[in-house]
Amino acid sequence: MSEKPLSVEVKKITPYLWEIPKKGDMLVPGRIYGDEETIQSLLKDVEEKRGGGFTPAIVQVLNVAMLPGIQKASIAMADIHPGYGFAIGGVGAFDIDEGVISVAGVGFDINCGVRVLTTPLDREDVEAKKEELANQLFRDVPAGLGSHGDIRLTPSEIDDVLINGAEFAVKRGYGFPEDLEYIEENGKVQNADPDNVSRKAKERQFRQVGTLGSGNHYLEVQWVEEIYDIKAADAYGIHKNQILIAIHCGSRALGHQIGTDYLQTLAEASRKYNIPIRERELVCAPFKSPEGQRYWTAVNCGINCAFANRQAISHLTRKAVSHVFGIEMRDIKLLYDVGHNTVKLETHEIDGNKKKLLVHRKGATRAFAAGRDEVPAAYRDVGQPLLVGGTMGTASYILFGTQKGMEECFGSAVHGAGRAMSREKAKRQWRGDELIHELAQKGILIKSRSKAGVAEEAPGAYKDVDRVVDIVHGAGVNKKVAKVRPLVCVKG
Template sequence: MSIEIRKITPYLWEVTKKGDMLVPGRVYGDEETIQGLLKDAEERKGGGFTPAIQQVVNVASLPGIEKASIAMADIHPGYGFTIGGVGAFDLEEGVISVAGVGFDINCGVRVLKTPLKKKDIEGKKDELANQLFRSVPSGVGSTGDIRLSVNEINEVLRRGAEFVVEKGYGFPEDLEYTEENGKVSDADPENVSLKAKERQFKQVGTLGSGNHYLEVQWIEEIYDTEAAEAYGIHEGQVLVAIHCGSRALGHQIGTDYLKTLEAASRKYGIPIRERELVCAPIKSPEGRKYFTAVNCGVNCAFANRQAISHLTRKALGSVFGIPIEEIRLLYDVGHNTCKIESHNVEGTMKRLLIHRKGATRAFGPGREEVPEAYRPIGQPLLVGGTMGTASYILSGTEQGMEECFGSAVHGAGRALSRQAAKRRWRGERIIQELREKGIIIKSRSKPGVAEEAPGAYKDVDRVVEIMHRSGVNKKIARMKPLVCVKG
């Protein structure tokens, strides 16, 4: 089946519904994004891995999908779902898929606001980098100081960040400014294997590796002063962004349930269009078990970011002599999730299961899920760039609620493969070049730094601009990096 795409607006495109598709596809992007997707699909015709645009079509063919199979402007090929993919499903007729969540369940970004200004840290960047590197375990094989028993792991899975705050790692206010208040209900640790729990015993409060990072940034530009005031941020202010997920526990839940859902796809006669795109009806026993296991992974990731926040606060407190309670949480959002949410479908509010794979929730103004202080503005979205470029704070909009179930981009999206990046750059050279620009990088892995080189990613400014101009996300602030601890 050939894929047809037509322009709806300069920043929103529609993949025509045909063949097995139950709904059309919708892709946020400009001319260049779409041409890139079509070229990639053409090049892969002879075999190889499934192109992103085909993945949009495949998701549009899953039972119970509502409105459209949607992709954000950071679209690139994933497993089953594209990265940047959003799929909403009817709770009665619809399906739940491992591919719509990913292996790093509730991987996400949290941003801490500090009372510091850029000038306060200029002379202390190396000291800060070293302190953060010592305080927050990172990289392959890293383990944390926080060791948990099986009973405590089960508490983490049931209660997420709330449990960690109770243990003394943070403040009750942190929960108010975490998506879902840092804890989703309907999480059943009985549906998570012992192996998944065993893998997590030593990993709470660790950053992990790959594209995960802890970054000290400063606000270079504010685009919307009213929103910035509500979010409590201002130009020149130093922020800390933490990007990580549910670590090995999430990976193991994904691995375990891929098998369960593979068997379920056959049992319930759901065509398997791509091997990773296996799924189960939401209301089937298999689907239900997976959902309650995913919720455990979601809680684990909230707990992990909460524990890392505590370590970060202590590090900043010791270097700058500031009280740690002055380092407040701006917000915490996941970008590998599936959640039951209410959305307007043809004029009536309907509860749906929303998969967001490499896409962020982005609720607009007035939604009760958004913290009261931010409610008139909409939910803050935290979009990570790369080590040498920029990150953004955006907000959700009403148009986004109507068009794409209140969703947003999650990052720049890769432009070059890890292999190609390693052929092109050396980690040591990247670290040196960034130091010359005033950005300090700390990492246990030099090849890892090369893989994550700024040039290996798409231009985050362009990706954000597309979303802003489309009207579904709104630019609030742009940050530049000062210190980055890479996994």
């Protein structure tokens, strides 16, 4: 339940950026990327919940602005909607000495993210064999609740996954060494200590590496409908009509269990260190405290696990596509892989000085600009690719990060369309089988074991992804490269 709602005053800075001035216990202002409509709907939500209800997203942005050590502003990207603790789309950067680390700033699906593969195929090639491809992918890529991967791990191998991430998968023959260059942090973050991950968490992962999961996770075959920036598209190796494959999934049960385990640890820590939290889910620990460091080194294991998972799924995808079209697996290249539920140590400029910060992104993607060392050499003149997932019936986008984004929002991006309607409402409004039929008539094949899951993910339950992307593009923090549309979607 929300605390007594604040009276929220919102100031327009530009048509696409709004500020909630610092007030009361806030240490920094709140800043939200959005247009008039975004802000009106956020304020309406606050009004409607005055009598009680779950915490509105805008109040969550303000709650984060009150956490110790927060820098510059508590930020929300244009796909903002209510989350747990942090708003989805939330970005919070903290001083590493004074600041905190929070479970809610990462979420339970640690390093959930998107990767995109490019293929040498064009739309026409796939249209001719769409059904066959859909069936092959659905057979080969384990998806949905309770599914298991064909990789079975021993306890010592699990630790290897947690330390080495995507590199582990490549070593096991899942993918190619050159893939690693095109994954954020080369698919392996440092400071991962498997000893701080519970046996329970590891036990849940023995059979789950290489599985998609359910909910909003998917594997999608897409075609490039429009190119906005030729230089960037050339650098990324994409062109009009080309077939791309997007994979959206995370760290599976291991990540969920790390989140669950540390929720309790950080709840204790919040009391121990007397951290003023406005909502129970916002539990956190000082980053440098023993509890904070334990969570940090565990969350890095979750991040690596998700990288390994997406790497394994890519291999299964390549196999399926190469089988159907008789093309070389190596010709299906990795464009990029980005997480959107993460916490990372990054260097940013604060008041003209370079400073190491702990940046939480909950439903937001890192979006580094041209010139940053973290961006793969082939893309360094353009900026980091941003992979923004739409819905199974609408467009997805590829964008790049800009210098303005580095200055304004710690180099961050939207992560998707953002939900506009609850799953329950969606299920009341749509039927899974009818949706599948409707989309098939539009040329989009959906494969899923769960009809209810399809209804929950109805395109109409999401915000308009075109508008969300236009906001960040207009704000200048992310820039459009290409728009893609789905042909086949395997849902969890």
